[in-house]
Amino acid sequence: MANPLPKVPVVIVGMGWAGGIIAAELAKAGIKVVGLERGKKRSTEDYFMVHDELRYAQRYEMMQDLSKETITFRNTEKARALPMRTYGSFLIGDGLGGAGVHWNGQTYRFLPYDFQIKSMTVDRYGAGKIPEGMQIQDWGITYDELEPYFDKFEKTAGISGEKDTHPNAPSGQATIRRGR
Amino acid sequence: MPTTPNKDSKPMSRRAFLRNSGLALGGVVLGGAFGTAIWKDREEQPQEAPPGASQTPAASGSYQDALMFFNQEQFRLTEAAVERIYPEDEHGPGAKKLGVAYYIDHQLAGNWGSNTKDYMMGPFSPGEATQGYQGRLTRASMFLIGLNGLKDYSQKTYGKAFPELEEAEQDEVLKAFEKGDKVKLNGTDAPSFFKNLRTFTLEGVYADPMYGGNKDMQGWKMRNYPGNQMSYYDQIEKDGLVKLEPKSLRDHMA
Numbered sequence: 205m206a207n208p209l210p211k212v213p214v215v216i217v218g219m220g221w222a223g224g225i226i227a228a229e230l231a232k233a234g235i236k237v238v239g240l241e242r243g244k245k246r247s248t249e250d251y252f253m254v255h256d257e258l259r260y261a262q263r264y265e266m267m268q269d270l271s272k273e274t275i276t277f278r279n280t281e282k283a284r285a286l287p288m289r290t291y292g293s294f295l296i297g298d299g300l301g302g303a304g305v306h307w308n309g310q311t312y313r314f315l316p317y318d319f320q321i322k323s324m325t326v327d328r329y330g331a332g333k334i335p336e337g338m339q340i341q342d343w344g345i346t347y348d349e350l351e352p353y354f355d356k357f358e359k360t361a362g363i364s365g366e367k368d369t370h371p372n373a374p375s376g377q378a379t380i381r382r383g384r
Numbered sequence: 385m386p387t388t389p390n391k392d393s394k395p396m397s398r399r400a401f402l403r404n405s406g407l408a409l410g411g412v413v414l415g416g417a418f419g420t421a422i423w424k425d426r427e428e429q430p431q432e433a434p435p436g437a438s439q440t441p442a443a444s445g446s447y448q449d450a451l452m453f454f455n456q457e458q459f460r461l462t463e464a465a466v467e468r469i470y471p472e473d474e475h476g477p478g479a480k481k482l483g484v485a486y487y488i489d490h491q492l493a494g495n496w497g498s499n500t501k502d503y504m505m506g507p508f509s510p511g512e513a514t515q516g517y518q519g520r521l522t523r524a525s526m527f528l529i530g531l532n533g534l535k536d537y538s539q540k541t542y543g544k545a546f547p548e549l550e551e552a553e554q555d556e557v558l559k560a561f562e563k564g565d566k567v568k569l570n571g572t573d574a575p576s577f578f579k580n581l582r583t584f585t586l587e588g589v590y591a592d593p594m595y596g597g598n599k600d601m602q603g604w605k606m607r608n609y610p611g612n613q614m615s616y617y618d619q620i621e622k623d624g625l626v627k628l629e630p631k632s633l634r635d636h637m638a
């Protein structure tokens with residue numbers, strides 16, 4: 205029988221990075237949130253044996269148990285969609301923190317060019333550079349608009365890196381990739 | 385550097401093979417300058433004791449050295465095969481002394497062998513190559529099919545059981561499985577079996593000794609691999625190669 209719980213204005217299903225960030229921001233704004241997570245709770249105690257490469261890297265300890273739930277997929281329209289029976293090319297996380305608990309932790313910023321790939325390409329090389337049928341588009345949001353949020357996320361997650369490879373620094377690679 | 389196996393004379397030593405190929409270990413490819421530095425360092429040092437000899441008697445003295453899954457024949461077959469994949473040589477113990485066949489036995493007896501965390505329900509349908517494993521057999525069943533194949537093929541080709549063959553003959557059998565054209569298995573295929581056998585061998589050599597292989601951390605010691613240290617805080621700022629006594633997961637049980 206269903207067990208009715210007190211009503212709250214917001215319920216978020218899934219407590220990965222996305223659900224977690226939204227829950228935190230709403231709570232900071234004084235809005236009551238309940239987060240529902242299907243997987244396990246995790247704390248530091250759970251990582252005592254985390255250097256066990258066989259268990260964690262080869263045997264997918266932190267990934268969803270596929271015997272309970274999996275996805276079906278196909279790579280072409282003509283193929284028959286079949287269940288993902290064992291792990292292979294991509295990994296589904298579950299548990300508190302979602303995929304953010306077993307990701308690789310690389311958090312590069314996207315570059316201004318990534319957000320405005322179409323208009324920057326046209327500006328530099330002319331409209332003829334984009335072949336018929338190629339569907340690239342600008343995101344509709346620019347690097348500058350997103351920059352404060354990059355900053356906020358990096359501070360939240362404790363991201364660090366070398367200053368001179370920052371995309372806004374006028375150096376090497378980054379400048380080239382920005383399309384000048 | 386070419387890594388052509390030396391057919392007529394001595395087979396290339398495992399150490400030379402690892403050096404040349406930059407084996408992926410612990411998620412890190414030990415190649416290039418770093419890998420070479422380790423090899424140099426080790427090879428220029430005269431070996432004091434004849435390798436394998438002075439070491440703790442590898443496959444004895446552990447309560448894990450008993451069977452959960454294989455029968456004796458399957459165990460001996462596995463042990464003989466993995467020893468050819470990771471043979472004992474002048475640098476140290478091979479898969480047999482490292483307990484790899486026990487490791488495989490324990491893995492096949494447990495969750496991995498029974499595919500308990502995989503989706504194993506029907507309906508079954510043959511998939512595209514991009515759709516991954518779509519069969520209904522567990523890893524344990526497929527491994528036994530492969531072992532039976534090894535047994536039959538050796539008997540048919542040489543009139544002897546695999547463990548009784550000469551090393552060169554064993555290598556021929558394993559190569560035939562790797563290639564697959566002369567061997568037919570029912571329910572799996574010979575190259576997949578060989579690939580699994582090889583993966584299991586490397587896991588048994590390098591996984592934590594808790595799992596039954598890598599006896600006495602000898603797989604790690606041979607490569608100067610420090611096992612799983614809790615922290616490199618005291619070493620990170622030192623120049624050059626720092627040699628550490630390896631640590632196993634048991635060391636974290638304080």
Ligand SMILES: Cc1cc2nc3c(=O)[nH]c(=O)nc-3n(C[C@H](O)[C@H](O)[C@H](O)COP(=O)(O)OP(=O)(O)OC[C@H]3O[C@@H](n4cnc5c(N)ncnc54)[C@H](O)[C@@H]3O)c2cc1C
Nearest residue numbers: 218219220221222241242298299302303304307308309310
């Ligand atoms: C191996 C790996 C490495 C990665 N490395 C990087 C990297 O280096 N840098 C990078 O930027 N990104 C990386 N990513 C991608 C990044 O981790 C993910 O895009 C991100 O964590 C996704 O967050 P999310 O909140 O959108 O989803 P998820 O983290 O997937 O969270 C969804 C949550 O919802 C839960 N859930 C699902 N259904 C239900 C339900 N019905 N009821 C209750 N709960 C439910 C799940 O259990 C899960 O916890 C990596 C991903 C993987 C898999």
